[in-house]
Amino acid sequence: MADKDPVSIDVAPRSPRFFGRRKGRPLRQSMKRRLDEVLPKLVFDPSVSPNIQFGRHSDCFLEIGFGGGEHLAGLAAAMPDCDFIGAEPYINGVASLLRHIDEQQLGNIRIWPDDVRLILPTIDTASLAGAYIMFPDPWPKRRHAARRILQPALLDQLAKIIRPGGKLVLASDEPTAKSWLLQTAILHFEFVWTARRPADWRQRPADLPETRYMKKADRAERQSSWFQFRRCERYAQTTPKGNPKNMTDKR
Ligand SMILES: C[S@@+](CC[C@H](N)C(=O)[O-])C[C@H]1O[C@@H](n2cnc3c(N)ncnc32)[C@H](O)[C@@H]1O
Numbered sequence: 001m002a003d004k005d006p007v008s009i010d011v012a013p014r015s016p017r018f019f020g021r022r023k024g025r026p027l028r029q030s031m032k033r034r035l036d037e038v039l040p041k042l043v044f045d046p047s048v049s050p051n052i053q054f055g056r057h058s059d060c061f062l063e064i065g066f067g068g069g070e071h072l073a074g075l076a077a078a079m080p081d082c083d084f085i086g087a088e089p090y091i092n093g094v095a096s097l098l099r100h101i102d103e104q105q106l107g108n109i110r111i112w113p114d115d116v117r118l119i120l121p122t123i124d125t126a127s128l129a130g131a132y133i134m135f136p137d138p139w140p141k142r143r144h145a146a147r148r149i150l151q152p153a154l155l156d157q158l159a160k161i162i163r164p165g166g167k168l169v170l171a172s173d174e175p176t177a178k179s180w181l182l183q184t185a186i187l188h189f190e191f192v193w194t195a196r197r198p199a200d201w202r203q204r205p206a207d208l209p210e211t212r213y214m215k216k217a218d219r220a221e222r223q224s225s226w227f228q229f230r231r232c233e234r235y236a237q238t239t240p241k242g243n244p245k246n247m248t249d250k251r
Contacts, residue, residue, distance in 0.1 A: 069097025074209025087116035135213035138177035173217030
């Protein structure tokens with residue numbers, strides 16, 4: 001008889017598959033020390049509401065895939081009255097963010113050093129002021145489209161946890177990724193693209209710090225785009241298939 005129970009295998013929650021890399025070059029001693037000593041104090045705890053973790057009621061933002069953490073640290077430094085959760089499975093990137101936090105003495109960041117999809121279902125409805133997905137891995141081949149981080153199901157989760165009127169910022173320099181990000185978000189009825197003129201997506205918004213991948217794109221003379229969306233003011237009731245049944249927000 002087989003020693004595995006097929007029923008329990010079927011019903012067990014599955015971790016999403018992560019296709020990126022979790023480790024890079026060997027870390028310097030100072031980076032290792034921060035991972036051992038500082039990270040445990042700053043790890044985001046999905047079982048505790050962000051307000052309690054940060055010890056205050058504030059606008060809280062999420063950055064998905066913060067890479068080296070330049071953008072997240074820049075936001076946190078520019079907005080000391082807000083709090084930030086950063087998710088990034090690449091441990092060298094986490095170590096880099098810890099260095100920024102240390103150097104800039106930032107107290108308003110919590111880190112989830114893993115796949116963001118593991119924590120999204122745990123975050124309270126309408127508890128975030130916004131989310132950022134900056135220069136996500138483009139996965140330009142059509143057969144890899146399912147690997148792209150922005151998917152309709154992820155947007156459903158973001159629509160639930162971002163409060164009405166909150167923002168969603170997407171950016172990329174890669175043509176396929178730009179089209180994907182824009183189309184996927186435009187098609188989601190709970191987000192509205194706020195652009196009014198080409199400069200709104202062609203120029204980096206003044207309040208957004210540079211990211212490492214943005215600088216790489218600049219050096220290679222690739223045009224980056226920034227797409228800013230607003231979470232609709234009111235919730236639409238959805239059918240089981242996710243189609244709008246009763247739109248309550250006039251765009
Ligand atoms: C191309 S890099 C961009 C990094 C940074 N945002 C920048 O602009 O410099 C994309 C990042 O997203 C991260 N990533 C990919 N899938 C993720 C996921 N499911 N959850 C969190 N981060 C993810 C990768 O590890 C990688 O560091």
